[in-house]
Amino acid sequence: MNASAHDSLLIGIHSINSALSRAPKQLKAVMVAAECSNPRVKKLEESIRDQGIRVVTESRAVLDRRCDGQRHQDIIAEFEPGNTFVEKDLPRLLDSIEGIPLILVLDGVQDPHNLGACLRTAEAAGVNLVILPKDRSAGLTPVARRAASGAAEVLPILFATNLARVMRALKQWGVWLAGTTDRAGQDLYAADLNGPLALVMGSEGQGMRRLTAELCDFQLRIPMQGSVSSLNVSVATAVCLFEAMRQRAVS
DSSP, rough: OOOTOOOOOEESHHHHHHHHHHGGEEEEEEETTOOOHHHHHHHHHHHHHHOEEEEEOOOOHHHHHTTTOOOOTEEEEEOOOEEEEEEEHHHHHHHOOSSSOOEESSSSOOOHHEEEEEEEHHHHHTEEEEEEESSSSSSSSSHHHHHHHGGGGOEEEEEEHHHHHHHHHHTTTTOOOEEOOOTOOOGGGGGGOOSSSSEOOOOOBBBBBHHHHOOOOOOEEOOOOSOOOOOOOOHHHHHHHHHHHHHHHOO
């Protein structure tokens, strides 16, 4: 599935409540099922109306069709992302970063649940920018946004038409690229992650593509003690980002 900066549907109570509290200006209209009797939805609807956002009542069947069968809890929202960018925006985004940059590059994560989990972790770890390839990525689908628990609406996310070109631009900007692979010789916990850093994570199963790996300044592995040879990409992302955050906190 191609990534797109124009997915424009939030599904369910938590996703919409997160957007309302963190990025209300992105919400354009909310649709509530006429059959709804859930007090949580009613309370959320009241908060939405208080913000001056348009609320439309439709049958549950209409919501079912809009959501393509996904569980919507009787509420969905149309919104216009204000935090997604394209390659030409990269210099401005880098200039706007305060402090030492921490960037996450996701090279082709296909599962929207994994993508959402990576975004959630990135926001919690203080990542300044997430870079996704425009193609070969799950994209910011409603499923990914739900898994991100509000992070997808506030994190700056750049869609790269040519990921290698963006990675070269980061290097020219003085950002070090740290790839992750279980074949790397360097231990994550022995690496210095304090400087301007872009953590590069590969896709499920295949890992980083060849050119992506070649463009990295160094590669890291997460030490494993059990019989399992690798971690889920969202778990590996969390381990690496929080190690970077830990190092920066004590340096």
